[in-house]
Amino acid sequence: MKKFYCFLTYILIIAVHIFPLSIKVRTFDHNDFTRVVFESDSRFSYVMERGSERDLTLFVKDKPGNILLRSDLSGSELLIRVENITNGEDPGIKVKGSERFDILKTFVLNDPFRVVFDVNRKTGSSEPAPAVTESEENQNEYGSDSSEIRTVKKKRSSIGVICIDPGHGGSDLGAVGVKDTKEKSITLKVSNKLKKIIERELGIRIVMTRESDVEVALDSRVAKANNQNAQLFLSIHVNSSYRKSARGPETYFVSLKATDKVSSQLAMKENSSFNGMDDVPEDDDLKMILWSMAQTEHIRESSRLAEYIQDELNILLNTKNRGVKQAPFRVLMRASMPAVLIEIAFVSNKYEENRLRDDSFLDKVAGSIYTGVSKFIYYYNSTFK
Amino acid sequence: MNKKIIYILISLAVIFFVTSLIIYLSSSGTFKRAIEDKKGDNEVLEETAPELEKVKIFFLTNRSSLFLPKEYEIEKKEDRIEFLKNFLDLMMNESSNFISPFPEQTRLQSVFYIGDKQMAVLDFNEELIINFPGGSRGEIEFIYFFVDNLCYNFKEIKKVKILVAGNEYKTLSGHLDLENPYNPDYKYFRR
Numbered sequence: 001m002k003k004f005y006c007f008l009t010y011i012l013i014i015a016v017h018i019f020p021l022s023i024k025v026r027t028f029d030h031n032d033f034t035r036v037v038f039e040s041d042s043r044f045s046y047v048m049e050r051g052s053e054r055d056l057t058l059f060v061k062d063k064p065g066n067i068l069l070r071s072d073l074s075g076s077e078l079l080i081r082v083e084n085i086t087n088g089e090d091p092g093i094k095v096k097g098s099e100r101f102d103i104l105k106t107f108v109l110n111d112p113f114r115v116v117f118d119v120n121r122k123t124g125s126s127e128p129a130p131a132v133t134e135s136e137e138n139q140n141e142y143g144s145d146s147s148e149i150r151t152v153k154k155k156r157s158s159i160g161v162i163c164i165d166p167g168h169g170g171s172d173l174g175a176v177g178v179k180d181t182k183e184k185s186i187t188l189k190v191s192n193k194l195k196k197i198i199e200r201e202l203g204i205r206i207v208m209t210r211e212s213d214v215e216v217a218l219d220s221r222v223a224k225a226n227n228q229n230a231q232l233f234l235s236i237h238v239n240s241s242y243r244k245s246a247r248g249p250e251t252y253f254v255s256l257k258a259t260d261k262v263s264s265q266l267a268m269k270e271n272s273s274f275n276g277m278d279d280v281p282e283d284d285d286l287k288m289i290l291w292s293m294a295q296t297e298h299i300r301e302s303s304r305l306a307e308y309i310q311d312e313l314n315i316l317l318n319t320k321n322r323g324v325k326q327a328p329f330r331v332l333m334r335a336s337m338p339a340v341l342i343e344i345a346f347v348s349n350k351y352e353e354n355r356l357r358d359d360s361f362l363d364k365v366a367g368s369i370y371t372g373v374s375k376f377i378y379y380y381n382s383t384f385k
Numbered sequence: 386m387n388k389k390i391i392y393i394l395i396s397l398a399v400i401f402f403v404t405s406l407i408i409y410l411s412s413s414g415t416f417k418r419a420i421e422d423k424k425g426d427n428e429v430l431e432e433t434a435p436e437l438e439k440v441k442i443f444f445l446t447n448r449s450s451l452f453l454p455k456e457y458e459i460e461k462k463e464d465r466i467e468f469l470k471n472f473l474d475l476m477m478n479e480s481s482n483f484i485s486p487f488p489e490q491t492r493l494q495s496v497f498y499i500g501d502k503q504m505a506v507l508d509f510n511e512e513l514i515i516n517f518p519g520g521s522r523g524e525i526e527f528i529y530f531f532v533d534n535l536c537y538n539f540k541e542i543k544k545v546k547i548l549v550a551g552n553e554y555k556t557l558s559g560h561l562d563l564e565n566p567y568n569p570d571y572k573y574f575r576r
Contacts, residue, residue, distance in 0.1 A: 168519075168559055175519035175558075183519065218559060237560075240520025242484050245447050252521065255570075327525055330555060330562040341560075343521050 021060060022068040025082050025093060028075035033104055036079055036095055038115040046115055047090075053100035053122060057085065058115065059092035067091045078121060122158070159377050162198060163207045163230035165222075165331065166191035167237040167341075170215025175240030177353035183238040184213065186356050190344060191236050193366035202374060222334045226294075232305065232373065233339035235331050238356060240348040247352050249313035250343040253302035254295045254333055255326035294336040301338035304379060309342055309372030316368040317345065338376075342369060435460040438468070440538045442476055443574050444483035445526055451575040452530065455479075469505065469539065470496055476534060486526040488516035494550070503543040504566055505535050511550040519558040528561060529573045536569035544568050 024039045038046075038058055045061040060067060071082045081096040100122040107116050166187040168174030174183025188210070195206045207228045209221040225233045239250060295302065306324035313319070332339045344365050345352040355361045438461040443452035459475060462468035473493055480486070490512035497506040517523070532545040546566035548554075554563045 172559060173519075175523070218555060237521060239522050240518050241522040241526060242486050242518070243445055243447060243450070243522075243526070246450065246522060250522065327521065327560075328562045328565070328567075329521070329560055330564075331560075333562060341521065346520070346522070348518070348520065348523075 020066040020068045021063050021091075022070070023060075023093060024070040024072070025095065026072040026075065027079045027095075029077060033118045033120045034076050034078045034101070036076075036117045036119065038093065040113050043110075043113045048103075048106065048117070049087075049092075050103075051094075053102075054097045055094055056097075056101075056103065056117060056119070057092050057094040059087050059090045061090060063091070064089045065091065067093060069093060078119070158381050159204060159231045161205045161207060161228055161230045162232045162234065162373070163209065163225035163228065163337075164191045164195055165209040165225070165233065165235040167235060169210050169213055172215050175238055175347045177347040177356070178350070179353055179357065181347050181353050181356055183240075183347060186238050186344070186347070186362065187236045188213065189359070190362050190366050190369075193363060194234070194236070194369050197366055197370040198373065201370065202377070218331050219334070222331055222339075225339075226334070226336050231337050232376075233332070233335045233337055234369070234373070235329075235339070235341040236369075237341060237343045239343035239346045241346060242348075244348060244350070247346050247349040248319040249310065249317055249345060250325055251306040251310040251313065252325050252327055252329060252332070252341045252343070253299065253306045253339070254335075255328050256296060256299060294334050295332055295339060297336070298338045301380065302332075302340055305338050305373070305376045306340045308375045308379070309340060309369055312368035312372040312375075313342070313344070313365070316364055338380075437461060440472060440475075442479065442534055443530075443537070444480055445486050445530065446483050449575060452533070452573055453575055465539075465541070466496065466498055469498065469535075472535075472538065473507070473531075476531075480530075486523070486530045488512055488518070490516055498542070500541075502566075503541060504546055505539070505542045505544075506546045506548060507531060508548040508551055514549050514554065514557065517558050521560045524557045524561045525573070527557065528563075528567060529570060532567040533569045533571055533574055537571070537574070 021044060022041060025036065026039070027034060027036045036056070044063050047059045047061060049057045049059065051057065067084055069082065069084050073079055073082060078097050078099060078101060079095050080098045083094050083096075085092045085094050097119075101119045102122050103117055103119050105116075105118040108114065109116060166184075168184040168187060170184075172184065174187065176182050191208065192211075195208060198204055199206055207224065207230055209224050210216045221235075222233065239246070303324065310324045329341050332341055345356055347353050347356055437458035439456060439458055441454045441456050443454050446453050457475060457479075459468075459471055462471065473496060477485075477487075477491075477493060487509075490510075492510045492512070493507060494510050495508045497508075498504070499506065517527075528547065531547070535542050535545050544566040547563055549563075556563050
């Protein structure tokens with residue numbers, strides 16, 4: 001009897017090697033993602049691993065032996081190579097990309113059995129890519145009890161788009177100094193400088209709310225940032241006060257409790273059972289109320305962003321004890337991303353107006369804002385990746 | 386003596402007497418009325434001897450980035466709206482001795498109090514918008530000069546709404562939201 005079992009095992013081992021698991025890998029580029037499909041005639045359990053941001057490996061569990069690999073990568077420019085690898089006894093298939101990529105979604109289909117990954121090019125940051133969320137894992141329509149995703153992490157896109165908002169413009173001059181220094185001109189200059197530095201140093205796409213001396217409605221500015229899916233919003237301004245001695249940079253993020261409406265909205269949100277806007281009922285008024293407090297979701301990050309920028313401006317302008325400030329800025333309230341308003345200096349102060357007229361000073365201001373932003377991006381990626 | 390002359394003298398004496406009597410009576414009446422009037426005035430003054438109420442108004446100065454306090458005593462009014470108007474009048478005129486956080490031509494057109502919302506509504510003239518110099522700090526100083534001072538001194542006011550020429554504006558000069566009423570934020574006060 002014992003010999004019989006040994007014989008069966010032997011036959012089984014031979015069969016596994018004679019009839020390996022056949023998997024076909026095919027890829028296809030869609031408009032905003034690339035799909036990679038692992039297709040097989042028989043079901044298998046799998047584990048997905050990522051060795052780097054440029055690859056994706058599917059290890060087959062409980063089916064030792066080789067994989068008969070066939071591939072068709074002609075449909076994709078992103079995924080360019082596929083190869084067999086092993087991890088101990090588990091055979092696997094590694095798919096390599098021409099660029100770093102994020103995994104958007106994974107799911108399983110049957111008849112025939114397919115494991116599908118949707119990926120897209122990773123933009124901007126050099127930080128490691130986020131993987132799949134637990135909720136997305138649960139989106140597996142057909143269930144994948146025998147499968148597991150080892151790289152489950154909190155998904156948060158890294159910074160790919162930043163919106164820069166040069167304050168005022170056109171007939172809206174903004175604050176004007178005694179030497180006729182116009183806020184609208186200074187904000188545009190600094191914004192253009194900042195745009196160039198960020199694009200050059202970080203490779204992040206910049207969306208400008210205005211690129212010339214035109215008037216743009218306040219609400220349109222933040223709408224543009226939201227529509228372009230910007231992940232940071234930087235509104236650049238020049239300050240003014242009746243107190244002529246007022247000077248120094250000020251960086252603001254929105255205040256939630258300053259105005260009665262926002263305060264009560266916040267209370268309503270805190271007291272309600274829903275956590276996000278997706279769950280909001282059909283009531284248009286309620287939707288509008290929640291829309292007007294879009295910034296509440298990002299208040300902590302906005303605060304951190306403001307701190308990083310303010311610290312850099314303090315160093316540049318040698319100002320001490322200047323913390324970040326909160327106020328109910330209209331342009332920030334509806335921003336659905338971390339958002340700050342930066343007041344570079346006071347044009348109402350004689351000394352600072354002279355500095356604002358100096359182009360090399362504006363270069364330094366843009367450099368300081370860039371440093372603050374890049375520190376925030378590092379923090380953001382390390383916290384939310 | 387000629388009889389005719391005697392009649393003339395008697396007539397003159399009568400006229401003189403009557404005239405004197407009239408003058409005396411009329412002058413004494415006026416005097417009496419004057420006394421009465423004076424007495425009446427005193428009585429009125431005694432009745433409405435102004436009861437004073439202490440208020441503390443925080444003003445913008447060059448000495449600090451925060452509003453600094455100054456105490457005043459102003460006449461207490463049964464009508465709290467009247468008292469509020471007097472308070473605002475003092476604020477706006479007295480601030481000329483400090484730094485006025487609003488354009489010189491700015492006038493307060495009207496003041497309302499909405500009891501069920503515990504909200505004061507201040508309606509300024511259009512000069513405020515037209516001549517406002519801009520800047521976030523300038524807007525903060527203007528808004529909180531009114532919001533904080535009113536909420537600090539009037540326990541019945543919990544929030545303040547600002548209108549311009551009877552209309553709701555989005556902002557003063559492109560920064561702080563003006564569509565919603567403001568709660569006080571005393572971080573701008575040095576107390």
